[in-house]
């Protein structure tokens with residue numbers, strides 16, 4: 032091991048993450064504190080959170096805790112407010128005219144909604160991967176280097192290393208290492224989405240929000256991204272929105288079920304899928320309505 | 322689970338670790354850049370508003386004193402006090418009418434051919450390339466084309482003893498070559514605005530959803546029946562908008578008309594297609610080019626008239642478009 | 651069952667009714683179609699014909715001009731003196747007119763390209779909807795103002811301003827005043843075409859950029875502008891083409907002295923201004939001066955055509971297609 036661990040320790044944005052990006056999950060689990068319980072384990076907390084688009088009440092009294100270094104899945108029928116909630120977590124809704132919120136939403140105990148909160152810094156800390164892959168029309172390298180360059184001044188060798196490791200973390204390195212300088216638009220859809228994940232990772236966020244990251248992809252790309260999510264879990268608090276029940280069951284530790292703007296049920300994924308407390312959750316996860 | 326990653330990856334620094342080792346850019350600096358860029362944007366954008374305001378205000382100040390009914394009904398004169406824009410105003414109206422009547426059918430016809438009838442062929446792509454290039458030709462060069470093709474008919478008939486047809490006093494008088502009459506002027510301006518009309522009509526036709534056409538074709542309508550009954554009506558509002566823009570351009574053009582060699586002083590309004598004429602922009606050029614302040618005032622007054630004509634034109638366009646849009650549903 | 655029977659009866663009677671009309675002859679229909687198609691093709695070919703006619707006229711007249719005894723092709727393309735109307739010895743070296751045109755265009759471009767781009771960025775990335783709807787008409791009015799009006803503006807506002815507030819050396823006719831007026835004229839072209847290009851950049855790219863922690867400035871300048879670059883450059887080239895061919899502004903405000911100068915306070919003559927001088931009737935038709943204007947027009951035409959072709963190639967080569 033080289034300078035990596037000590038450097039990680041000094042990174043204020045990532046205090047609780049383990050030192051190696053590629054630690055196996057089992058290693059991480061043995062090193063990590065026990066899941067559930069202690070308040071410092073909660074990364075994002077919503078309490079009686081309401082969201083509006085103009086007059087439309089899109090989110091109603093959401094109370095929810097998202098644990099650190101776990102995958103949380105949001106499920107629910109279309110239009111129930113999953114994306115809306117996700118977009119509040121890094122304030123992407125700020126650019127939508129008429130969008131407003133009330134209640135509490137905190138990251139590491141700090142208010143997310145405050146007017147004085149620096150959204151640029153927040154978004155550096157809370158990355159987002161979108162439904163449709165949206166690489167910039169730049170080279171693969173420049174796509175990954177874009178975020179880091181915004182925030183810090185790198186020596187070029189460091190930047191090369193950062194790009195390489197981000198691409199490795201997104202399981203894309205081997206496929207693109209020979210064409211880093213060619214346009215990202217030439218990649219396949221699945222590769223583009225992994226590039227977007229690499230791009231989000233490269234700024235060193237604490238939280239990764241993923242809004243239906245696999246919905247535009249074929250089964251193979253989906254499988255590789257699901258595997259990736261499980262690997263990234265060791266490092267990042269991940270929230271993923273999905274319409275695919277099997278996917279939620281496969282990748283997530285916790286699942287939250289939304290319905291018409293309200294949070295119906297939230298708990299361990301196994302629990303939600305095998306033994307839901309609420310009738311509507313049961314109907315939804317078993318495919319009786321959708 | 323780690324199948325996708327080579328073993329060597331384990332010894333690598335995490336992205337977060339590498340990032341932490343590089344000096345952070347100043348947040349305050351980035352925010353300052355953001356704010357000063359917004360200030361720059363606001364400043365420069367207001368500059369354009371200021372330019373427009375200064376332009377309109379100075380012209381109004383210079384010219385409004387000369388505006389009167391007499392100014393509209395008098396011919397140009399060497400004495401500034403008696404000068405008016407009657408000849409050039411009527412000349413502009415005639416020339417623009419001819420320009421519209423010739424450019425619209427040809428331009429829209431070309432667009433229909435290219436969008437609805439043409440197959441992918443070398444000829445089609447050559448025509449398209451040609452139109453793209455025509456749009457960049459300076460208007461004064463079109464003046465040369467008009468002079469040679471219309472005013473002189475390529476020298477096939479002598480300009481001094483033209484072939485005439487009918488009574489010079491009547492509306493139906495014709496002569497070959499056209500000389501520098503309103504017909505030559507209107508056709509020359511047609512050449513100038515044709516590319517504009519073609520391109521905007523093409524865009525209008527392209528905006529009609531493909532499903533409308535396939536719906537009509539599936540009923541057994543021919544290509545032309547589909548175009549005439551379905552595609553063209555649906556795109557008329559956009560075509561008209563483009564046409565009005567083109568006509569605004571035609572009203573303001575001076576260079577191509579100047580090249581035709583129209584007389585500088587005219588004390589009559591056109592009576593037929595061969596009549597001598599001048600146009601408002603040329604009259605403005607003529608007055609603005611003189612050193613005396615009185616003539617500058619006349620130029621400014623004529624500019625007010627020209628801008629008023631343009632404004633009326635655009636107002637008509639808005640109303641027309643509104644009507645047609647409602648009619649089209 | 652009964653319902654189905656009723657439907658099939660109705661269908662049968664509709665089919666019968668449709669056969670009652672007189673059938674149109676297929677030959678007549680195809681004939682009409684062919685005639686219309688031919689007429690439309692004729693319209694399309696007219697524009698090709700006008701290009702060819704322009705080319706033929708310009709080349710033929712230029713050939714005749716260069717063949718005249720007073721003229722040498724070598725001097726025309728390399729000479730630095732243009733004095734067709736003055737003195738006993740006439741010189742036809744095109745360069746003073748070309749450099750004059752280029753100086754005016756350079757001044758106009760230096761003003762309009764950056765300003766137009768900034769206005770476009772403001773309109774597409776920053777301006778609230780209400781401000782945008784208020785500003786668009788300003789650009790439309792600026793675009794609709796005839797160029798002769800800008801010439802008048804240069805003569806009566808810009809040049810006096812330069813003379814009073816910048817330097818006494820600006821005379822009645824000068825390159826800077828005319829150049830700025832040409833710049834104002836092409837500004838709306840740059841602004842509105844660049845804005846179209848910027849707005850065509852999909853929203854998802856802006857979202858991706860701000861999700862990485864970009865400020866609005868970062869997003870605009872580092873993501874949106876590069877993504878729209880081909881459209882922006884195309885708008886620039888179109889604007890430059892218009893500036894090269896602009897006639898009335900320079901004829902009014904730049905003066906009539908053909909000489910090589912880089913001083914923006916100098917009077918100078920552009921190619922278009924020279925053509926105006928000739929066609930206004932200073933020279934006898936079919937004389938050497940008259941023919942020289944065709945040769946000048948040919949050079950101008952070649953320059954603008956070249957730029958247009960480069961612009962189209964550029965658009966085609968670098969356009970990013972978004973769904």
Ligand SMILES: Nc1ncnc2c1ncn2[C@@H]1O[C@H](COP(=O)(O)OP(=O)(O)OP(=O)(O)O)[C@@H](O)[C@H]1O
Nearest residue numbers: 084087089107108109110111112113114115116127
């Ligand atoms: N920009 C907006 N303006 C107004 N209403 C909006 C906006 N975006 C979303 N909505 C509304 O808010 C509600 C929740 O939308 P949201 O996108 O969060 O749903 P979702 O659960 O993500 O659905 P899906 O699964 O289809 O993505 C919907 O009724 C939607 O119509």
Ligand SMILES: [Mg+2]
Nearest residue numbers: 113114115242
């Ligand atoms: Mg959604």
